[in-house]
Amino acid sequence: MKAATINELKQELQTTSPIKVTELCLRLARFKKENKELLTYLLFEAHDTTAYIENVKAEMDNQFEDINKSNVYFIKKTLRKILRTANKYSRYSGLANVEIELLLYFCTRMKALNIPINKNPVLTNIYNNQLKKITKTVATLHEDLQYDYLREINKL
Numbered sequence: 001m002k003a004a005t006i007n008e009l010k011q012e013l014q015t016t017s018p019i020k021v022t023e024l025c026l027r028l029a030r031f032k033k034e035n036k037e038l039l040t041y042l043l044f045e046a047h048d049t050t051a052y053i054e055n056v057k058a059e060m061d062n063q064f065e066d067i068n069k070s071n072v073y074f075i076k077k078t079l080r081k082i083l084r085t086a087n088k089y090s091r092y093s094g095l096a097n098v099e100i101e102l103l104l105y106f107c108t109r110m111k112a113l114n115i116p117i118n119k120n121p122v123l124t125n126i127y128n129n130q131l132k133k134i135t136k137t138v139a140t141l142h143e144d145l146q147y148d149y150l151r152e153i154n155k156l
Contacts, residue, residue: 034088041092049093053101056089060102064109075115076122082106083126096137100149103134107156131156 004012013021029036045052063082068074086106090099107130110117117123131153138149 038092049095049098053098056102057105060086060105072120079110079126096140100134100137103130104152106130111156
């Protein structure tokens with residue numbers, strides 16, 4: 001079965017009754033956890049991005065607390081998991097400043113772990129790639145915001 005294009009879906013949804021659209025959204029939310037999370041974000045959290053960012057940071061804090069520091073392998077594995085979480089939640093919002101805030105927080109917490117980041121090439125790459133991603137995203141923002149975020153990047 002070939003999936004319809006976004007434009008075709010949009011046209012079909014515009015001709016569908018609101019009750020039917022609600023049923024379709026609920027059915028879609030039943031199949032994947034990510035669909036349900038996205039719908040939750042859009043309905044309940046999209047209007048207050050600062051609270052959303054704080055909630056995600058709290059979840060990231062919990063994950064950082066659970067890092068097993070006994071072996072570098074476990075550190076890398078957990079950091080990648082935290083990064084997947086941050087990327088998923090920033091993708092839900094679709095806003096550049098949310099992505100920047102979450103990735104800056106990730107880098108700050110990663111440095112605060114007091115692990116030898118520079119001695120392990122994988123940890124160094126994880127850290128440096130996030131800094132590159134932040135810098136690339138900051139370049140798309142307004143000049144005043146760029147200045148503020150670049151100061152924070154330089155602190156790292």
